Amino acid sequence: xxxxxxxxxxxxxxxxxxxxxxxxxxxxxxxxxxxxxxxxxxxxxxxxxxxxxxxxxxxxxxxxxxxxxxxxxxxxxxxxxxxxxxxxxxxxxxx
Amino acid sequence: xxxxxxxxxxxxxxxxxxxxxxxxxxxxxxxxxxxxxxxxxxxxxxxxxxxxxxxxxxxxxxxxxxxxxxxxxxxxxxxxxxxxxxxxxxxxxxxxxxxxxxxxxxxxxxxxxxxxxxxxxxxxxxxxxxxxxxxxxxxxxxxxxxxxxxxxxxxxxxxxxxxxxxxxxxxxxxxxxxxxxxxxxxxxxxxxxxxxxxxxxxxxxxxxxxxxxxxxxxxxxxxxxxxxxxxxxxxxxxxxxxxxxxxxxxxxxxxxxxxxxxxxxxxxxxxxxxxxxxxxxxxxxxxxxxxxxxxxxxxxxxxxxxxxxxxxxxxxxxxxxxxxxxxxxxxxxxxxxxxxxxxxxxxxxxxxxxxxxxxxxxxxxxxxxxxxxxxxxxxxxxxxxxxxxxxxxxxxxxxxxxxxxxxxxxxxxxxxxxxxxxxxxxxxxxxxxxxxxxxxxxxxxxxxxxxxxxxxxxxxxxxxxxxxxxxxxxxxxxxxxxxxxxxxxxxxxxxxxx
Numbered sequence: 001x002x003x004x005x006x007x008x009x010x011x012x013x014x015x016x017x018x019x020x021x022x023x024x025x026x027x028x029x030x031x032x033x034x035x036x037x038x039x040x041x042x043x044x045x046x047x048x049x050x051x052x053x054x055x056x057x058x059x060x061x062x063x064x065x066x067x068x069x070x071x072x073x074x075x076x077x078x079x080x081x082x083x084x085x086x087x088x089x090x091x092x093x094x095x
Numbered sequence: 096x097x098x099x100x101x102x103x104x105x106x107x108x109x110x111x112x113x114x115x116x117x118x119x120x121x122x123x124x125x126x127x128x129x130x131x132x133x134x135x136x137x138x139x140x141x142x143x144x145x146x147x148x149x150x151x152x153x154x155x156x157x158x159x160x161x162x163x164x165x166x167x168x169x170x171x172x173x174x175x176x177x178x179x180x181x182x183x184x185x186x187x188x189x190x191x192x193x194x195x196x197x198x199x200x201x202x203x204x205x206x207x208x209x210x211x212x213x214x215x216x217x218x219x220x221x222x223x224x225x226x227x228x229x230x231x232x233x234x235x236x237x238x239x240x241x242x243x244x245x246x247x248x249x250x251x252x253x254x255x256x257x258x259x260x261x262x263x264x265x266x267x268x269x270x271x272x273x274x275x276x277x278x279x280x281x282x283x284x285x286x287x288x289x290x291x292x293x294x295x296x297x298x299x300x301x302x303x304x305x306x307x308x309x310x311x312x313x314x315x316x317x318x319x320x321x322x323x324x325x326x327x328x329x330x331x332x333x334x335x336x337x338x339x340x341x342x343x344x345x346x347x348x349x350x351x352x353x354x355x356x357x358x359x360x361x362x363x364x365x366x367x368x369x370x371x372x373x374x375x376x377x378x379x380x381x382x383x384x385x386x387x388x389x390x391x392x393x394x395x396x397x398x399x400x401x402x403x404x405x406x407x408x409x410x411x412x413x414x415x416x417x418x419x420x421x422x423x424x425x426x427x428x429x430x431x432x433x434x435x436x437x438x439x440x441x442x443x444x445x446x447x448x449x450x451x452x453x454x455x456x457x458x459x460x461x462x463x464x465x466x467x468x469x470x471x472x473x474x475x476x477x478x479x480x481x482x483x484x485x486x487x488x489x490x491x492x493x494x495x496x497x498x499x500x501x502x503x504x505x506x507x508x509x510x511x512x513x514x515x516x517x518x519x520x521x522x523x524x525x526x527x528x529x530x531x532x533x534x535x536x537x538x539x540x541x542x543x544x545x546x547x548x549x550x551x552x553x554x555x556x557x558x559x560x561x562x563x564x565x566x567x568x569x570x571x572x573x574x575x576x577x578x579x580x581x582x583x584x585x586x587x588x589x590x591x592x593x
Contacts, residue, residue, distance in 0.1 A: 003468070007468075008464070011464050011467050011468050011471065012464060014467050014471060015423060015451070015463050015464055015467040016427075016430075016444065016447040016448050016451055017448060017451045017452055017455065017460055017463065017464070018448040018449055018451070018452040019452065019460075027461065027464060030461060030522060031461070031464060031465060031468065033522075033523060034415060034465055034522065034523065035465075035468070037412060037415075037523060038412040038413075038415055038416055038478070038482075040408075040409070040412055041409055041412055041413060041416075041481055041482065041485055043409075044406070044409055044484075044485055044488065046481060046484035046485060046488070049484040049487050049488060050484070050487055051480055051483035051484045051486070051487060052483050052484075052486040052487040052490060053483070055299075055300040055301065055314070055344075055490075055538070055539025055564075056299070056300065056301055056346065056539060056564050056565075058301070058346060060343060061340070061343050063340070072197070075197035075198075076433075078195070078197055079194050079195060079197075079433070079434035079435070080432070080433055080434060081431060081432070081434075081435070081436070081437035082437065088432050088433060090432055090443050090446070091439075091440070091441075091442050091443045091445075091446055092442070092443075093442075093443050
């Protein structure tokens with residue numbers, strides 16, 4: 001599976017990671033190598049196989065739909081790079 | 096007075112109870128060792144001396160009054176993947192910057208509730224992605240082990256301590272702590288244990304709560320201990336494991352007394368040896384080590400059976416779809432808005448892109464991009480779904496094996512410790528380090544690595560035992576039989592104390 005530079009840039013954009021031209025070239029080779037290697041999974045017949053969703057059969061835990069936590073606004077913004085009056089501050093999004 | 100940093104966890108516990116030394120003395124001895132050694136080894140990235148001494152003092156009060164808990168006063172190292180309340184937690188990534196969690200991980204809390212003392216936070220590969228502890232934003236960890244030259248003297252080359260829990264394995268092997276926490280997504284507890292002559296167990300998925308552990312690949316991640324003996328690992332796991340309502344994948348099962356189970360012996364135990372693990376290019380000394388392990392278990396009363404796990408060779412490629420896919424999703428949270436690093440850009444998207452470009456290291460970016468690719472529109476079925484189906488087949492191989500055997504014996508790694516920089520140029524060569532450990536994560540099973548001998552270069556080698564779900568007890572029993580036969584391994588000289 002060859003991943004070309006355009007694809008690398010598209011993927012990097014989706015992942016929200018800025019990459020340099022040099023990085024894009026290196027990643028083209030590395031990602032292609034890794035994807036070539038995982039191609040061998042095609043040898044396995046999985047037509048009648050269910051995907052694994054749980055490691056151990058266990059009912060999903062349920063709890064009452066009530067508030068058990070909260071009033072931690074200070075904690076939530078404590079590590080924010082920029083906050084004001086308990087809001088996260090980001091660059092302007094809407095013109 | 097005995098060197099307190101050479102005691103096992105069990106010996107230190109006995110010494111505290113007999114009042115041969117205090118918890119403060121025990122903690123100070125380890126803090127002193129860290130101060131002397133950390134420049135050379137880089138195992139700790141944050142030493143919390145005041146915190147540790149306060150915990151030790153509280154433990155001494157409890158020891159004096161009676162009512163000591165399971166790990167009372169015992170100093171441990173804590174992998175930086177575990178969130179610690181008010182204490183910097185970074186997963187060894189620049190992107191978390193100076194993050195100070197406002198909560199404690201469940202596994203950490205369980206240890207402190209059992210009386211353990213935290214010496215500090217341990218180095219690891221960035222976001223636990225790596226097999227050599229060379230991807231950490233805090234720099235590489237150096238193994239206390241060195242290769243021996245033909246003249247019998249240690250060579251100068253720096254060896255890796257394995258990864259991702261390389262700070263944990265190096266610190267335990269070097270006597271900087273009595274035991275350490277670790278995490279394992281594809282082999283990150285067992286491989287570093289094998290490369291440093293320590294014992295490491297990854298319990299069954301769901302045995303330890305994942306709450307408060309920085310997430311890498313959520314369907315694979317598990318916490319476990321690295322320690323100097325099988326008994327020490329059993330003591331630590333008993334306190335780390337629990338049922339936790341905060342993690343919906345945590346199981347509601349009581350935690351047994353693993354130390355008691357460890358003492359039950361292996362008479363009558365059926366041990367499976369999978370033929371598919373005799374891979375091409377396996378070194379002669381690994382093969383010989385494996386045969387020795389078989390002989391030791393046989394001599395201790397177990398029976399040996401050849402088994403087949405036909406989908407073994409597909410575990411590693413399937414892992415390199417599942418793990419990056421889950422990582423790309425988990426690591427989407429690092430956006431420079433709510434915590435951690437922010438690098439300003441022209442607008443919000445530019446800020447995200449700049450922040451993530453500056454904050455993530457090379458290997459983490461590579462895995463996020465692979466994960467983003469395999470999850471992108473049109474590829475989900477061909478990659479992630481396919482890999483999850485292969486996972487079902489890997490698990491089925493083991494389910495069928497459990498009809499014939501109680502435990503499976505394999506080598507932990509395909510080769511002994513390598514030198515710094517030896518495998519960093521080729522991601523696939525590094526990924527192959529996990530070839531024997533990764534199947535266990537894919538199937539969700541428990542696995543333990545126990546030291547079994549030394550390589551021709553004088554460095555440690557480990558054997559791995561794989562068990563049925565929640566049968567950690569049998570792993571401790573069989574690992575103990577190997578430990579009893581093989582003995583313990585530590586570096587000839589404590590050169591790192593300078």
